[in-house]
Amino acid sequence: MIETIRNKIEKIVEQACAADTNIFGYDIWTHHILQVVQNAKQLAPRFDADPEIVEFAALLHDYASIKDEALYADHHIHGPIEAEKLLKRFGYPEEKTEAVKDAIASHRASVRIEHRSAEGACLANADAMSHIEQPPSLLYLAYVHHGMGIDEGRLWVKEKLQRSWQKLREDVQDIVRDRYEAALKVL
Numbered sequence: 001m002i003e004t005i006r007n008k009i010e011k012i013v014e015q016a017c018a019a020d021t022n023i024f025g026y027d028i029w030t031h032h033i034l035q036v037v038q039n040a041k042q043l044a045p046r047f048d049a050d051p052e053i054v055e056f057a058a059l060l061h062d063y064a065s066i067k068d069e070a071l072y073a074d075h076h077i078h079g080p081i082e083a084e085k086l087l088k089r090f091g092y093p094e095e096k097t098e099a100v101k102d103a104i105a106s107h108r109a110s111v112r113i114e115h116r117s118a119e120g121a122c123l124a125n126a127d128a129m130s131h132i133e134q135p136p137s138l139l140y141l142a143y144v145h146h147g148m149g150i151d152e153g154r155l156w157v158k159e160k161l162q163r164s165w166q167k168l169r170e171d172v173q174d175i176v177r178d179r180y181e182a183a184l185k186v187l
């Protein structure tokens with residue numbers, strides 16, 4: 001049953017990524033969401049986090065801003081609300097829904113919220129890790145989405161990477177240290 005719910009959620013998020021209204025383009029599905037899901041599952045044992053909760057939270061963590069650009073600025077607030085609507089609709093257990101919402105609420109580097117749970121910390125690390133793994137996605141965001149100039153975009157990406165890096169737990173930094181240092185050298 002959980003697997004069925006997961007598949008339905010996955011379909012809905014992928015469809016939202018493919019919709020014309022998604023300002024990030026379909027690439028956010030292939031280059032970010034799926035990557036965060038994979039990272040979260042990989043990191044779950046290190047954080048003593050529930051792998052099912054982190055998988056659902058990873059799938060849904062940016063859903064609000066993908067669905068509606070106006071929700072981007074506060075998507076750590078709208079994310080849990082949107083997640084709850086979907087999870088309720090598919091009959092996902094209430095206690096687990098709360099855990100998924102908590103993790104989504106604390107996932108952003110730019111918004112300082114104490115990590116409330118192992119799952120929240122795991123998701124935040126998986127999200128930050130994916131930024132460090134995907135500098136081209138950030139460059140695309142800067143130049144195409146935000147329409148920045150060369151140096152403005154370079155600096156924006158660099159600072160985003162630095163913030164993501166600072167959000168990583170030390171043992172997770174070790175996993176992506178090579179990529180981080182290489183990216184900084186280029187930027």
Ligand SMILES: [Fe+2]
Pocket residue numbers: 061062075107108
């Ligand atoms: Fe996000």
Ligand SMILES: [Fe+2]
Pocket residue numbers: 032036061062127
């Ligand atoms: Fe994200």
